[in-house]
Amino acid sequence: MLDLEQTIPLGKKVFFASDFHLGAPDNVSSLVREKKVIRWLDQIKDEAHAIFLVGDIFDFWFEYKRSIPKGFTRFQGKIAELTDSGIPVIFFTGNHDTWMFDYFEEELNVSVYRDPEVFTFNDKKIYIGHGDGLGPGDRFYKLLRKIFTNKICQWLYARIHPNTGIALASMWSKKSRISSTTKEEKQQIEEEWLLTYSKEVEQRSHHDYYIFGHRHLPLELEVAEKSMYINLGEWVNYFTYGTFDGSEFNLLTFEE
Numbered sequence: 001m002l003d004l005e006q007t008i009p010l011g012k013k014v015f016f017a018s019d020f021h022l023g024a025p026d027n028v029s030s031l032v033r034e035k036k037v038i039r040w041l042d043q044i045k046d047e048a049h050a051i052f053l054v055g056d057i058f059d060f061w062f063e064y065k066r067s068i069p070k071g072f073t074r075f076q077g078k079i080a081e082l083t084d085s086g087i088p089v090i091f092f093t094g095n096h097d098t099w100m101f102d103y104f105e106e107e108l109n110v111s112v113y114r115d116p117e118v119f120t121f122n123d124k125k126i127y128i129g130h131g132d133g134l135g136p137g138d139r140f141y142k143l144l145r146k147i148f149t150n151k152i153c154q155w156l157y158a159r160i161h162p163n164t165g166i167a168l169a170s171m172w173s174k175k176s177r178i179s180s181t182t183k184e185e186k187q188q189i190e191e192e193w194l195l196t197y198s199k200e201v202e203q204r205s206h207h208d209y210y211i212f213g214h215r216h217l218p219l220e221l222e223v224a225e226k227s228m229y230i231n232l233g234e235w236v237n238y239f240t241y242g243t244f245d246g247s248e249f250n251l252l253t254f255e256e
Helices: 027-044 073-084 103-108 139-148 151-158 162-173 193-204
Strands: 013-017 048-053 089-092 111-113 117-121 124-128 209-212 218-224 227-232 240-244 249-253
Touching (some): 013 027, 027 048, 027 073, 073 089, 193 209, 193 227, 227 249
Parallel strands (some): 013 048, 089 111, 124 209, 209 227
Antiparallel strands (some): 013 240, 117 124, 240 249
C-alpha cells in the first residue's frame, strides 16, 4: 500500500484518471475503450510514480467469492504488469464499482479505498475520492449507497446465482447517464456540488487539491486562494486525465 506521505522523484509524476465505465454501453465499444486505456497506461508507465484510478472504472462490478464479471482481461492484465513492475496502483471505488472487495488487492496487488483519503506529495495535500454521495442534495442516491454498502445487503445479494446477479446489475448499470452523455453537456458552476463540498472541507482543513471523478466533466475550479477542485472527466467523450509532478497539477487529454 502506498504511504500517505510521499516524495515524487525527479522526472516522475503521479497520474489520475476516472470513469472509464468499461462495459458500457455495449461490449464492442467497451473493448475499443479498454484498448485505448491500455495504450494510455503503456504511454505513462515509464513516468509513473503512482497511478490513481478514481472510481467507476467499470460500469458494473460485483465480486462473488469465486466469481467476477466476465471480460476486462486486457485491463486486468495490464494492471498486474504495472504493479509487478513496482508501480503502485490505487483504486477508489465509485458508485458503479462499489461492490469491489478483495480480488484486486489479492490478485493484482492494488490498494483499494472506499472513502475519500488525503495523500501528501512533496508537501502538497491532495484530497482524493470518487465524489458520489458527497456534498448537498441527492438524498435518494445517498440512501441507495447506504443499502449498497450494507454488509447484510451485500451478503443477501451474493446468495443470488452469479448468472442472475451479474445480469440484473448489468441491466441496471446500463441506465446510467454515461450511456447518453455528450460533450455538449453544460456545467453550471454555481450548482457544482463537489465544489461546494470542497469549500466546506477547506474551511476545516487546508488541501492544495481536491480530485474527484463522478461528474463526467473535466473541471478546474478555484476552492480558495491556494486550493483547486479538479474533476477528471470521463473516457467515453473526453479521455482526460490528471498529472502531478510534485509542484504543478495538469488536466490533460490523451491523444495518440
